[in-house]
Amino acid sequence: MQLRIFSVYPADRLWSFWLDRQVDERQVANLDPETFQQSDWYDESGRFLVLVHFSNLLKDEHKERAAAIEKHWRDLDDGVRERVWWLVYSGTGYWDLVSTIPGVHYFRNPVSREWLSDDEKRHFRQFVSALEADEQIGATIWAKLYPTENVAAATLLALLTSSELTDIQPAINKLLAERRMESLARAHRQFAARVKQSPKTPPTLDFWVAALGEGNYSTVRDQLVEVLGAVPD
């Protein structure tokens, strides 16, 4: 699916670099609803992502302004509305504003002018890739911008990275026995990306991704056994 990305008012973030994609920068005065908030901005086919920085014109306490923005999205023509997403961000992040509609999102984390963490870049790129895919987009698309709150995976990851500091085997065994495998598979993927050294040859990231992509949990598990020792069934 063709996706066009705009960065508007003021276009002062490194979106093109961060997203690794073409981003068209547009200057838009104030909260002028005659611009990207009108259907005629989107007369081409395909999908549109608009990255909007309202600066101090839209802060957490500006509930009415947010409601007006959301109304403009709702007022887009049929056939346009479902192809358009407005991601509103700021230098401090939106703590309180929560959108009431699927096409507008107020990004919680701060976005600085010059810098975005690798982790955040990865999430933004995953989000954009999802918009480029042919699948229908649901309201949960925005969740791709944030890390998954997967406590089991994070716990396994923390255990694995503690292996040089303490005996993690009993805890690993207990965790593998108690937690669901997809959570653990995600942890393996994260772990693989972080492996720096191992007493044995560490599995490569490509290996983990390929194995997990096939849903071949037992292969991943066998590799884990090789790295860490015996793991119970």
Add this chain to the structure above:
Amino acid sequence: MLPVLNTPGDSPEDSSRRAGLCLEDWSNEVAPRLDAALAMLPDCLLPGLLLRGWLDDKAVERIDTVTLNTVVGENLLLRNVATEIRGSAEGARSALGKYSSSPSNASRSQAFSKVMTLRIILQQSPKNVVLP
């Protein structure tokens, strides 16, 4: 706040009004959130948060101690993150107070610099549990 701090007032009255707004914004919006976040640091970033119940207390303590010595920014150890933020926040609060009590271009510029420094430290601080 930063755009306001980065713009000179048109007149002494305007400067005074801007300074008052910034101090009010700091007291009502920034400081309470900062206090709440600092109260949780660095504990909310330590892996012990996840590992308690899976490893014994001594092991968790050892892992947390190693993690506290992890470099998380330029010349910044995890154990010093809260102290750095507190120091920077105090600098920003003090500079905003001076700007409010005697508004001038110099005090405004100083306040801008201090608040910007605080923002940079906050943006560069870890947002998730730090693994050893």
